[in-house]
Amino acid sequence: MSSLTVQAQLTNIPVGDSAVMIDKVYAGVLSGALYQPETKQFNNFMYTRVGAAIHWKMSKKLTYYSWTFAEYETISQVSYGLATAYVQYVPHRKWIVNAGFSPTLTALQHRPHPASHFGQFEPSTKGRFPGAAPGVMVRYLPTENSMIGGGLSLRQNMPEYQLSGTVKNFRISGFYQVKTQTTGIGFDYKNERFSTTVLWKSNDAIANLNTFMIHRKQHLLLYSDFGYSLPNKCVVRLEGGILKLVQAKYLKALFGIGYAYETKSVKSYLLISL
Numbered sequence: 001m002s003s004l005t006v007q008a009q010l011t012n013i014p015v016g017d018s019a020v021m022i023d024k025v026y027a028g029v030l031s032g033a034l035y036q037p038e039t040k041q042f043n044n045f046m047y048t049r050v051g052a053a054i055h056w057k058m059s060k061k062l063t064y065y066s067w068t069f070a071e072y073e074t075i076s077q078v079s080y081g082l083a084t085a086y087v088q089y090v091p092h093r094k095w096i097v098n099a100g101f102s103p104t105l106t107a108l109q110h111r112p113h114p115a116s117h118f119g120q121f122e123p124s125t126k127g128r129f130p131g132a133a134p135g136v137m138v139r140y141l142p143t144e145n146s147m148i149g150g151g152l153s154l155r156q157n158m159p160e161y162q163l164s165g166t167v168k169n170f171r172i173s174g175f176y177q178v179k180t181q182t183t184g185i186g187f188d189y190k191n192e193r194f195s196t197t198v199l200w201k202s203n204d205a206i207a208n209l210n211t212f213m214i215h216r217k218q219h220l221l222l223y224s225d226f227g228y229s230l231p232n233k234c235v236v237r238l239e240g241g242i243l244k245l246v247q248a249k250y251l252k253a254l255f256g257i258g259y260a261y262e263t264k265s266v267k268s269y270l271l272i273s274l
Contacts (some may be wrong), residue, residue: 028273050114125209
């Protein structure tokens, strides 16, 4: 959903001395209904998420970062959360080194921040990219609109290798997970109206997310989210629909409707966040 870039959450809040900054504070409620015409059954869901991100400028070249979030599903009573802590070292304006429990390189490239509006409304395709893990990454920025990077993380106590690059509106990444012997290749393209994400993940799935802004002033967005299971050789995700974003001073809302092939159901969404 990266085509929509309007922000309403609280961001860049100074704390005491100028070296510490709260980057964002987030709170959101995602709810909706699911109707299956064949069985004429209704189901509901409601997820509440809170989160925050902070950084501490320890020196000119060294910065400490941390973010956290917690989510609770009211109806099923399932909870989930995560916290990160890592340092960033900038030896030169074109080089960046991260170390600690942090987002992986592919997560930075292809996934939204968890403590954000679209982090809570993360589509299935983006959620298949590897998330946070302990490790090290190095990025080289030859120009303002380009990046080349590599990373090494631990996933289930085994290495995970990652490579990624950015050229203007294009992003491409590759990764290999030793524990599951899984190889993945992902690709992103985004402009003012259209965005697409494609992922091939061996032993898992082929996935694709597309969004198209049909009316920029009204923030109307068409979307499709697709997933094909390689082990089972079947479609496990196929949903499309329309979304609308509404913004107030400190709040924003997303609501819409779509059809999910895998559950043969009509789904409605309402997300309100700080």
